[in-house]
Amino acid sequence: MSMTRLTLRHALTTTLAPILALSAGQAAAEDALLRFAPVKGAIALVAKDQAAPILVAPQDATSVRHAAQDLARDLEQVSGHASRLIAAPEGKMPAAIIIGTLGQSPLIDAMVRADKINPARLTGQWESFLILTIEKPLAGVDRALVVVGSDRRGTAYGAYEVSRAMGVSPWSWWADLAPRHQDAIYAPKGLHHFGPPSVRYRGIFVNDEDWGLFPWAAQTFDPTRKDIGPKTYQRIFELLLRLKANTLWPAMHKTTAAFNSDPANAKLADDYGIIMGSSHSEVMLRNNVGEWKDAPEAFNYASNPDKIRLYWDERVRKNAAYENIWTIGMRGLHDTGMVGTNSMAEKVALLDKIIKDQRDLLDAHVAGGAAKAGQIFVPYKEVLDIYRAGLKVPDNVSIVWPDDNFGYIRQFPSKAESRRSGGAGVYYHLSYLGYPLAYLWLSTTPPALVQEEMLRAYDQGSRNIWIVNVGDIKPAEIGTSHFLDMAWDAEKARTASQQDYLRQWLGEAFGGELGAKATGLMDDYFRLNFERRPEHLEWPAKAEDRHLSGFTVEQAHYRLRRWRALAAQAQALAAQVPADRQDAWFELVEFPIRAAAAANIRFFAAEYYDEMIEVVPAEAYSAGGAIAWAEGEIAAITDRYNNAIAGGKWRNIMPAEAADTQWRIYRPRPIVTPAPALRSAPDRFFARVDATPEPQMPILEAENAPLPQGWRKIDGLGRGGAVVMAGAKAAPWTASFTLTKPQQGVTIGLLPMFPDGEERELKVEVSIDGGAPVTVSAPRVVGSAGWVTGVLDNLLKLPVAMPIAAGTHRITITPRSSGIALDQVVLENRTEEKVAH
Ligand code: REL
Numbered sequence: 099m100s101m102t103r104l105t106l107r108h109a110l111t112t113t114l115a116p117i118l119a120l121s122a123g124q125a126a127a128e129d130a131l132l133r134f135a136p137v138k139g140a141i142a143l144v145a146k147d148q149a150a151p152i153l154v155a156p157q158d159a160t161s162v163r164h165a166a167q168d169l170a171r172d173l174e175q176v177s178g179h180a181s182r183l184i185a186a187p188e189g190k191m192p193a194a195i196i197i198g199t200l201g202q203s204p205l206i207d208a209m210v211r212a213d214k215i216n217p218a219r220l221t222g223q224w225e226s227f228l229i230l231t232i233e234k235p236l237a238g239v240d241r242a243l244v245v246v247g248s249d250r251r252g253t254a255y256g257a258y259e260v261s262r263a264m265g266v267s268p269w270s271w272w273a274d275l276a277p278r279h280q281d282a283i284y285a286p287k288g289l290h291h292f293g294p295p296s297v298r299y300r301g302i303f304v305n306d307e308d309w310g311l312f313p314w315a316a317q318t319f320d321p322t323r324k325d326i327g328p329k330t331y332q333r334i335f336e337l338l339l340r341l342k343a344n345t346l347w348p349a350m351h352k353t354t355a356a357f358n359s360d361p362a363n364a365k366l367a368d369d370y371g372i373i374m375g376s377s378h379s380e381v382m383l384r385n386n387v388g389e390w391k392d393a394p395e396a397f398n399y400a401s402n403p404d405k406i407r408l409y410w411d412e413r414v415r416k417n418a419a420y421e422n423i424w425t426i427g428m429r430g431l432h433d434t435g436m437v438g439t440n441s442m443a444e445k446v447a448l449l450d451k452i453i454k455d456q457r458d459l460l461d462a463h464v465a466g467g468a469a470k471a472g473q474i475f476v477p478y479k480e481v482l483d484i485y486r487a488g489l490k491v492p493d494n495v496s497i498v499w500p501d502d503n504f505g506y507i508r509q510f511p512s513k514a515e516s517r518r519s520g521g522a523g524v525y526y527h528l529s530y531l532g533y534p535l536a537y538l539w540l541s542t543t544p545p546a547l548v549q550e551e552m553l554r555a556y557d558q559g560s561r562n563i564w565i566v567n568v569g570d571i572k573p574a575e576i577g578t579s580h581f582l583d584m585a586w587d588a589e590k591a592r593t594a595s596q597q598d599y600l601r602q603w604l605g606e607a608f609g610g611e612l613g614a615k616a617t618g619l620m621d622d623y624f625r626l627n628f629e630r631r632p633e634h635l636e637w638p639a640k641a642e643d644r645h646l647s648g649f650t651v652e653q654a655h656y657r658l659r660r661w662r663a664l665a666a667q668a669q670a671l672a673a674q675v676p677a678d679r680q681d682a683w684f685e686l687v688e689f690p691i692r693a694a695a696a697a698n699i700r701f702f703a704a705e706y707y708d709e710m711i712e713v714v715p716a717e718a719y720s721a722g723g724a725i726a727w728a729e730g731e732i733a734a735i736t737d738r739y740n741n742a743i744a745g746g747k748w749r750n751i752m753p754a755e756a757a758d759t760q761w762r763i764y765r766p767r768p769i770v771t772p773a774p775a776l777r778s779a780p781d782r783f784f785a786r787v788d789a790t791p792e793p794q795m796p797i798l799e800a801e802n803a804p805l806p807q808g809w810r811k812i813d814g815l816g817r818g819g820a821v822v823m824a825g826a827k828a829a830p831w832t833a834s835f836t837l838t839k840p841q842q843g844v845t846i847g848l849l850p851m852f853p854d855g856e857e858r859e860l861k862v863e864v865s866i867d868g869g870a871p872v873t874v875s876a877p878r879v880v881g882s883a884g885w886v887t888g889v890l891d892n893l894l895k896l897p898v899a900m901p902i903a904a905g906t907h908r909i910t911i912t913p914r915s916s917g918i919a920l921d922q923v924v925l926e927n928r929t930e931e932k933v934a935h
Contacts, residue, residue, distance in 0.1 A: 131229055131263035133284045140284035141193050141231055141241045149173050149181035150193040153242075155203040156185050159250035161371030165257035165339065166197045172261040176277045187238035194242045195260070196235060199253045206246050209235050219291055220248040225344065226293030227256035231285055243285040251344055251371045252293060258340045259292065267606060268340035271333065273575050274681040274744050275607055296556065299423060299472070299523070299563035300585035301338065301345025302571075302578060303377055306531040306538055308353045310570030314751035325355050328362045334571070335370035341582045345373045345423060347565055350380055356388035358413065368420045375423035375565070378476035378500070378525065379433050382410040382424060382456060383417055386431045397431050399452055400438030411459050418463040423472040423563070426456045426495060427481065433532065435480040442487045449489050457492065474498045474563060476525055479880075482508060491520075496562045498523040499555065502852070502880050503530045504889035505543045507551045512855040516559025523562045524555045528577045529569025534886050535634050539755055540690050541574040542627035546596040546814030548581060550823070550919075551851075556588045558854060572751055573690055576603055576620070596814035597621050607686065608679055615671055616687050622664050623691050625814060626657065632697035634890050648891070651709075654702040655790035662784075665695035681743040689752075692735050697755070700728035703783055707772055717786065722777035724784065796837075796925035798909070803833035816921035817893070821849055824913040824920070832910045835925055840903050843927030846896040846911065849919035850888030852878045861914040864898050867907050873914065874898050897927050 133140060143150045152173075154166040163183075170181040186205075187194070198206035200220050209215045214232050227247040235242040245260060247253025262268065264283060267275040304311060304326075312326060320329040326349050338346065346367065348357035357363050357374070367374050376383050384390075386397065390409070396402050414424075427449060428436045439445045453475075457468035464471045473495040477485040482500075491497055497515065499522060501507045511522040528543050530536055552564065566581040568574040580599055584591040594602075600620050605613030630649075649657065668691040675683040703724035710718035732755060739752040799818035801811050808828030815821045822831065846862060853860055859878060863871035874896045879885055888894040909923060 129288070129290070131260065131285065131288075131290060133286055134280045134282060135284070136282070137284055137286045140286040141243055142282065142284055143193060143195060143243060144173065144177040144179055144280070144283040147179060149177055149179040150195055150243075151182040151184050151188075151191065153184055153187065153194050153196045153198075153205055153236075153239075155198055155205050158198050158203045158253070159371060160369040161250045161339070162197060162199055162203075162247070162253045162257070164336075164370060165254035168336065169195070169197070169257045169261055172264060172266045172277070173283070176264045176266065176280050177283060178279065187236050189238065191239045192241070194235075194239050195245070196239075196242045197245045197253060197257050199247050199250055202250070203253075205236065206244075209244065209246075215244065215246055217246075220246065220252070223248040223252070224294045224298060225249060225252045225255065225342075226291070227252040227259070228289060228291050229256055229259060230289040231287045248293070251339070254339050254371060255292070255342050258342075262340070268337065268579070269575055269607075272337055272571065273607070273685055274747070276678055278678070295342065295586045296588035297523075297561050297564045297585040298521075299345045299373065299375075299565075300343045300582055301347065301373070301375065301563075301565050302343065302582075303347035303525075303565055303567045304334065304349045304569075304571065305347075305377070305567045306351065306529060306536075306569055307349040308351050309538065309753040310572065310751050311349065312351070312353050314570075314748065316750075318747070318749040318751070327355075327360060328366050331363055331366055332370070335367060335372045337571075338372060339370060341579060342586045343582045344371070345375055345563070345565065347375050347377045348385075350377055350385050350387065352387045354388075356385035358383060358385065358417065359388060361416070364417055364420055371421075373421045373423055373472070374417070375474070376425050378425065378427075378478035378481070379429040379431075381426055381428055382459070383413045383422060384410060390431060394431055395437075398438040399428060399436070400444075400448055403455070407455055407459070410456065411462075414459045414463045418465070421472075423474055424456070424460060425476060426453050426473050427475050428452045429478070429481065433479075442484065445484045446487050446489050449484055453490075453492065453495075468492070469494065472496075473520070474523065476500060477509070478525065491518075493518050494520040496520040496523050498525050498563055498565065499560060500525040501527055501551065502885070502889060503527050503532060505547050505551065506849075506851050506889065507555055508852050508878075508880060510555055510558040510852075510854045511560060521562030522555075522558075522560040523564055524552060524560045525565045525567070526552065526581065527567045528574050528581070529567055533881075535890065537631050537633040538569055539633055539753065540627070540631075540694055541569070541577050542624065542631050542694070543577060544596060544624035544628050544814050545577065545580045545599050546624070546812055547628070547849075548577065549584060549591055549594075549596070549599075550812055550815070552581070552584055553588060553592060554854075556584075570751065572748070573685065575686060576600070579603060596624065604687075607682060608675070612671070612674060612679075616683075619664060619668055619671070619687060619691060621814065622660070623694065625819070626660060626664070627694060628815065628892050629657070629817065630891070632694045635697065635701040649702070650793060651706070652790055652793035654705065655787045656792050658699055658702055658787045661695035661698045662787075665692045668692060684738065684743055685748075689735055689739055693732060696728040696731040696735075700725050700732070703728065703780075704771060706783065706786075711772075711776075716778070717782065718772070719776055719778040720780055720782035720786075722772040723780035725771060726774070726777050727780045798833050798835055798923040798925065800831065800920040800922055803831065806831050812919070815849065815892075815919070817847070818922060821919045821921045824916075824918040826916070828913050828918075830910045830912040831920060832908060833923070834906060834908045836906045837902060837904045837925060840901065841926055842901055843897060843899040844902070844909065845924040845927060846874060846898060846920070847922040847924065848876075848894045848896065849892065849921060850878075850885070850894040851917040851919055853915045853917035855916075857915050857917075859915060860894070860917055862896075862918060863912040863914055864900070865910045865912075866900060866902055868910070869900075871910075871912065872898055872900055875915075893921060895924075899927055 173181045245256035265277040315326040315330040316324045460471045461467035475491045475495050476498045478500045499509050564585045568578045600617040604616040668688045703721040707718045707721040800822045801820035806829040808825045809822045813820045859875045861875040865871040
């Protein structure tokens with residue numbers, strides 16, 4: 099037995115567990131894939147002004163050769179020394195990097211035959227890889243760092259993993275995180291094993307691109323094409339591989355040409371090993387807004403099935419050779435319901451027939467037919483009702499359960515559904531255009547919420563496909579990484595808090611010290627935006643509401659103080675950021691914080707102006723000045739993003755603000771923006787903001803009571819810093835409090851989650867001092883007033899009527915449904931807030 103084999107065995111038994119527990123790019127120093135100073139026994143990949151060549155067999159997949167080329171480029175970018183790509187050993191080589199796929203690369207297979215690589219952990223595995231050092235791997239090569247993948251993506255991920263270990267962030271190009279120079283790069287002896295991923299298909303949906311990605315691609319990045327075409331998609335595919343993702347739902351709005359209108363796009367996806375899907379409304383890879391050339395009324399399967407079937411048939415034939423995930427079912431031409439039916443029974447029957455016909459097309463053209471082809475059914479918006487009314491989705495089709503567009507997953511698979519051979523998945527939003535209000539500007543969904551919901555889904559069987567709507571990609575960099583990292587390794591994610599994730603991500607981007615400071619800022623950014631997203635400030639607006647936002651003056655001013663402090667810190671810290679991270683700092687930290695802060699100042703100053711103009715005009719004029727200041731701030735930082743940073747690379751990517759107005763129905767009494775003549779210096783307003791007392795609310799924050807058995811604390815969600823989430827057999831939650839005057843009841847604040855499986859309402863029992871419990875329930879109906887309130891506030895307020903005398907009491911809350919995330923108990927019965935759920 100060779101020495102290598104011994105080392106291998108040793109590595110497998112002793113070091114694998116800790117390595118697996120650590121993330122990519124985060125391995126502890128002693129387990130590091132690469133070092134930048136000589137270590138005993140390490141292989142010199144770059145030393146003495148030379149970079150080792152990269153061996154990759156011509157027989158290997160194009161995606162592998164792309165990744166090898168990118169690795170060569172990265173090596174050169176880091177070290178300044180070019181590395182050559184070669185197909186076989188040339189002469190005598192002291193060191194090399196060998197990249198290849200098991201069973202596909204003759205280089206790798208030769209090493210397996212010679213007992214240099216033990217393929218046991220790769221054979222038959224999905225997207226897995228080993229990175230290991232081997233002595234005398236091939237004739238003529240003394241030593242090599244070898245990346246061996248179980249399949250074409252596994253190998254590519256492995257090559258990018260080496261890049262990452264050299265300091266090349268997956269976002270290096272997309273977020274201007276240029277790698278730092280290294281004079282030398284060494285690979286210490288060892289073996290590292292990665293994969294298989296927790297979730298089989300992991301991808302993004304580029305959506306609502308009209309205001310960011312499209313104008314940027316059309317006018318800045320690919321002006322010859324004037325569209326999102328292969329040049330832009332190449333960047334997206336590479337990003338996906340660097341993030342260990344494998345699937346894309348492409349841009350689909352009318353402004354952008356349909357992805358498949360140029361066959362070069364799908365061909366390129368295949369070259370990169372990317373699996374192409376399409377969104378819930380673009381079944382059978384057809385982008386209807388761009389490709390359906392007949393009258394819109396003719397997109398009706400009840401009256402026009404032959405024509406529509408032909409339309410689908412053409413796409414299936416043309417794209418059958420590629421790896422695809424076929425979305426089946428049918429909606430309207432865009433994000434609307436299917437036409438041609440009246441009753442629910444008719445809808446179910448028509449959709450059953452559509453699915454059958456679509457599977458016949460797959461049988462006709464795709465290798466292995468409908469029994470083998472990857473297929474998903476997405477019960478998005480109205481389609482969930484059709485599914486619930488009895489639609490039969492064939493067993494091998496994955497059901498991809500969407501969130502409610504606001505980050506709360508509408509339905510989790512029941513036990514029976516989780517046993518379907520096609521498995522289950524999730525379609526999740528980090529950005530949204532639609533009812534009741536869009537959020538397209540800043541990326542504000544807290545990682546803590548995404549983690550909670552996605553792991554709930556994972557635990558209940560949604561493990562086959564996860565797709566996240568990332569809007570224009572920028573500025574959703576952190577959210578996108580977080581989602582895809584969880585999809586790659588769900589167990590690792592489980593133990594990390596929001597702050598842990600931010601610390602790791604920002605530490606990798608900016609270094610430990612600056613990363614830790616940025617973590618505090620971004621954690622606060624997510625918390626403040628969770629209370630109200632910057633795009634949702636104008637809500638709610640019942641005509642009689644004094645404050646459109648629903649915030650009292652104390653709450654609003656307290657909030658502004660926190661935003662102003664945060665923006666000031668982000669700006670002040672910029673002075674400590676090294677020159678090569680200045681652009682990235684602005685894109686990832688400073689811009690989102692300053693933009694959200696300015697949006698809040700502008701909105702709450704306008705509310706204050708409205709309130710004061712007839713009472714103390716000078717106060718109002720100063721608030722008018724604050725509005726003008728905030729408008730100027732947004733204009734200036736947007737201009738800087740688009741025109742000044744990264745040498746103009748991002749021109750046209752950042753819209754001046756939440757780009758959409760069509761859904762703003764909640765604005766019956768618009769805030770008056772004062773004319774310039776009615777504005778003065780903002781100092782008086784800001785002094786007022788600083789002097790307003792903190793809001794005093796009689797509130798019990800759930801996380802401050804002792805955590806009962808079966809509950810978990812989730813940091814980063816809810817008012818006050820955390821919520822507590824009840825598990826399956828949670829004990830009652832209980833806390834004591836003192837009232838100085840009698841109350842008519844309390845108001846329970848929950849996160850507006852959905853319960854598990856077939857449950858349809860959130861339910862708790864509340865009792866005071868061991869008295870008779872009162873049951874409170876909230877049916878979770880998307881579109882209802884209660885749902886709108888819940889998702890825009892990220893808080894579901896459930897008033898409980900029960901007289902309580904002054905004095906000290908004990909309240910007990912017992913979960914009676916799943917999905918109970920308790921945020922707070924307001925010691926008042928806020929019946930005026932009672933809304934229909
Ligand atoms: O978020 C979604 O999935 C939908 O809103 C989209 O399909 C749709 O294109 C939306 O962007 C509105 O146009």
